Amino acid sequence: MSVYTIEHEVAYYECDINQTMTFPAMIGTAIKASEEQSDQLGRGTDFVHQFGLTWVITNYLMKITRLPQVGEKISISTQAVAYNKYFCYRNFWFRDAKGNELLSVETVFVLMDMTNRKMSSVPEEIIAPYESEKIKQIKRYPKIDKVESGQHLQYRVRFYDIDSNQHVNNAMYFNWMIDVLGYDFLTDHVPETVNVRFDKEVEYGNMIESHYEIVEGEKGIESRHEIRMQDQTYCQAAITWRKK
């Protein structure tokens, strides 16, 4: 199976006040690695568009050992590990200069028909060069508990939230989910695991609500998140944290 690796130096503008990489920056560089692999295999955006299809990410499952730090030289490896009729499973590993794992990300990609916006089965011509394993089963991810309390902030989807792929960059959902937690929480806690599911896409100009609650229970400190609009849920997440 084909593993693709890029080198990356963590820039100051990719880091928050904790001197560590933000979620949008981590997601952005990870997706860049997978796009480069696709281009190298002749399966870039233009090739996929020939089928009237486009890639959409539906899940992220992150396990963080240590967040990349400002100025640090890291590598990001990615591998399309398996696929079934509808779902493609791609993993990412961030490593430090000595090869120690910083974090891993499991993702689920699906192909969407650009005309009717429905999920498409995965054509062999698109997936073959990645040499990923064809499987029958559908992977299940840990359940994301609902947000029960009523706290939320509103965010308008901005022009710069749409990236060159013509959609709201799904790294932006992290901006809305993280921001609500506030300065004190975010400078006192470090994320350990992240479980995100994307249900629907928000669009430019939408006014979204970022709902959240923080729960201390058997999983330790967990923040639960929902991006909602008019009572519909667009994205759900659970993040576990440890105190610094």
Next chain:
Amino acid sequence: MSVYTIEHEVAYYECDINQTMTFPAMIGTAIKASEEQSDQLGRGTDFVHQFGLTWVITNYLMKITRLPQVGEKISISTQAVAYNKYFCYRNFWFRDAKGNELLSVETVFVLMDMTNRKMSSVPEEIIAPYESEKIKQIKRYPKIDKVESGQHLQYRVRFYDIDSNQHVNNAMYFNWMIDVLGYDFLTDHVPETVNVRFDKEVEYGNMIESHYEIVEGEKGIESRHEIRMQDQTYCQAAITWRKK
């Protein structure tokens, strides 16, 4: 005089729907080049902090021939060209792979006392290694016309707007100023010149107003911008545009 150059490949997440680099991304990579030069000359953040000082940018003057495109390999060169008692003048040049100039940026840096937040004179120990010319005169930049009309949108300063330098990244002001222009204007027009002046710093949690108006006159199409809070102006800008 010492010129420092970095190579950069324009990532998809650094570009907007026009497939060209956003202002925050251009400013971010430019400042990265200058920070790397400072580190290499032993005049990085820690050295400057020993004097109780920190760099603040007060002006940007950009001339854009062509915006960098997604996937393009570019170089960013920077040079500290001149300084007087209080002001340091640093220029940047973005070039394509063939060495053609894409854009130039003139900037003004000042040193601020971290305790009393006042401007400091420039110590020789800090500036000497850059080999920039010591001058007497203070450079004057084109006047930025005031926003006369009353249109504005509000933006809350978010956690991710503060970068690892512990301040609101001044690239973020561009996000607020550009966003108000709206999708139709921003996909129909290309920026040609940008003149920005920073007067005061906004802080985490502030609710700022991004005022603007679009004027068609002898300068062609010009958008005028003011970031305001409680009737105080924090940042002013004028951007000239041509129709696509």
